[in-house]
Amino acid sequence: NAGVTQTPKFRVLKTGQSMTLLCAQDMNHEYMYWYRQDPGMGLRLIHYSVGEGTTAKGEVPDGYNVSRLKKQNFLLGLESAAPSQTSVYFCASSQTGRYNEQFFGPGTRLTVL
Amino acid sequence: DAKTTQPPSMDCAEGRAANLPCNHSTISGNEYVYWYRQIHSQGPQYIIHGLKNNETNEMASLIITEDRKSSTLILPHATLRDTAVYYCIVRPLTSGGYQKVTFGTGTKLQVIP
Numbered sequence: 001n002a003g004v005t006q007t008p009k010f011r012v013l014k015t016g017q018s019m020t021l022l023c024a025q026d027m028n029h030e031y032m033y034w035y036r037q038d039p040g041m042g043l044r045l046i047h048y049s050v051g052e053g054t055t056a057k058g059e060v061p062d063g064y065n066v067s068r069l070k071k072q073n074f075l076l077g078l079e080s081a082a083p084s085q086t087s088v089y090f091c092a093s094s095q096t097g098r099y100n101e102q103f104f105g106p107g108t109r110l111t112v113l
Numbered sequence: 114d115a116k117t118t119q120p121p122s123m124d125c126a127e128g129r130a131a132n133l134p135c136n137h138s139t140i141s142g143n144e145y146v147y148w149y150r151q152i153h154s155q156g157p158q159y160i161i162h163g164l165k166n167n168e169t170n171e172m173a174s175l176i177i178t179e180d181r182k183s184s185t186l187i188l189p190h191a192t193l194r195d196t197a198v199y200y201c202i203v204r205p206l207t208s209g210g211y212q213k214v215t216f217g218t219g220t221k222l223q224v225i226p
Contacts, residue, residue: 042217092156102159102214
């Protein structure tokens with residue numbers, strides 16, 4: 001099993017450009033999440049999904065959109081990138097059930113100039 | 114989720130036990146204690162969780178006080194690869210629905226040769 005994979009690993013954008021980050025998991029997990037991590041801030045939840053075709057807002061959803069068309073994939077989109085979106089983005093997935101520990105991908109380092 | 118308090122940093126000699134404390138004085142009866150770690154530039158990794166009994170797995174041991182207001186994560190023989198930020202999280206048992214996981218700023222453990 002590859003676990004949780006993220007594409008790309010690094011990206012540099014100019015202000016106003018758009019891009020999509022792809023997260024894929026091969027563990028048949030129902031739940032998927034997108035977090036951002038900034039220095040000294042810990043992890044903050046952007047959006048999450050509790051199943052194929054569903055999405056919901058997390059703590060910091062503004063400026064981002066997501067889609068979960070297939071169970072194994074969770075896409076994070078930036079329609080018009082801003083320097084404030086410079087961050088490391090982590091995707092995670094978890095199974096339903098009582099304990100629900102999350103499995104994280106390796107991260108995508110995004111810089112917006 | 115109950116708030117947790119962890120020291121910002123700790124050092125541990127290689128080969129010795131690393132004891133990482135966490136205070137969660139407002140923990141509720143249905144909340145579990147989870148530990149994750151994040152090695153530099155990688156995604157967080159689940160370590161262990163527990164309710165009130167001490168728990169042990171291949172990575173670590175978790176000791177929870179009788180009043181459940183604090184806990185200690187123990188890495189019995191720390192290696193240089195254990196250098197990471199360790200996050201203590203409390204969250205309720207889930208009945209299958211989404212449960213938010215709040216990552217604080219954690220404890221940065223430095224294992225010294």
